[in-house]
Amino acid sequence: MTTTIPTVERSSGTAAVGSAAVGAAGVCVAFAGLQIALAAGAPLGDHVWGGTQDRVLPTGMRIVAAGSAAALTAMAGVVLRRAGLIGHPARWLGPATWTIARFLAVNTIGNITSTSTVERFLFTPATAVAAGLAAAVAHRTRRR
Numbered sequence: 001m002t003t004t005i006p007t008v009e010r011s012s013g014t015a016a017v018g019s020a021a022v023g024a025a026g027v028c029v030a031f032a033g034l035q036i037a038l039a040a041g042a043p044l045g046d047h048v049w050g051g052t053q054d055r056v057l058p059t060g061m062r063i064v065a066a067g068s069a070a071a072l073t074a075m076a077g078v079v080l081r082r083a084g085l086i087g088h089p090a091r092w093l094g095p096a097t098w099t100i101a102r103f104l105a106v107n108t109i110g111n112i113t114s115t116s117t118v119e120r121f122l123f124t125p126a127t128a129v130a131a132g133l134a135a136a137v138a139h140r141t142r143r144r
Contacts, residue, residue, distance in 0.1 A: 014084075017140045020133040021083030024100075025076035027130035031123075032076070035069035038062065051116030075100045083137050097138035104131035 038044055039062045045053035053061060078100060080086045082093040104127050111124040 013140065017083045017137055018085055020136040020140070021079050021085055024079045024104075024130045024133035024137065027126050027133075028072045028076040028079070030126075032069040032072035035065045035072060039066040039069060047116050047118035050110070050114045051119065075103075079134055079137055082141055084141075094138060094142060097134060097141075101131050101134035101138055104128075104134060107131075 034044070034048070038048065038057055041056055041062065043055040045055050045057040045061070049061070057065060077086065078093060078096050081089075082097045108124055108127040108131055111119045111127055114120050114123075
């Protein structure tokens with residue numbers, strides 16, 4: 001028995017925007033997962049926040065980590081929605097996607113200047129790529 005999976009025909013530009021959105025959202029969701037682990041007490045605190053924290057974050061920083069997880073998840077949703085992969089279009093998505101790209105770019109600067117080796121060598125390229133991908137989504141969808 002052969003199963004055929006229906007496909008949606010897209011132009012290469014639309015496919016590229018979708019791929020960029022999935023990549024940027026994937027990085028955001030991965031970092032959200034890290035923040036959830038930190039909020040739950042995972043002993044990774046010395047790898048985040050500039051390498052200035054104890055292995056297990058104190059209560060206040062765990063609350064901040066939970067908020068960061070929510071923000072990163074929302075950012076992923078905005079980028080996916082701007083690319084047309086989920087939800088419906090809205091005018092505010094364009095400026096919001098540019099803001100996300102800028103936030104990720106600024107975060108990249110923080111990562112590269114961190115005393116944490118993990119932030120410098122793992123998080124820096126991840127946030128730089130996510131910033132570029134989010135900017136690509138914002139730019140390629142500017143006429144929507």
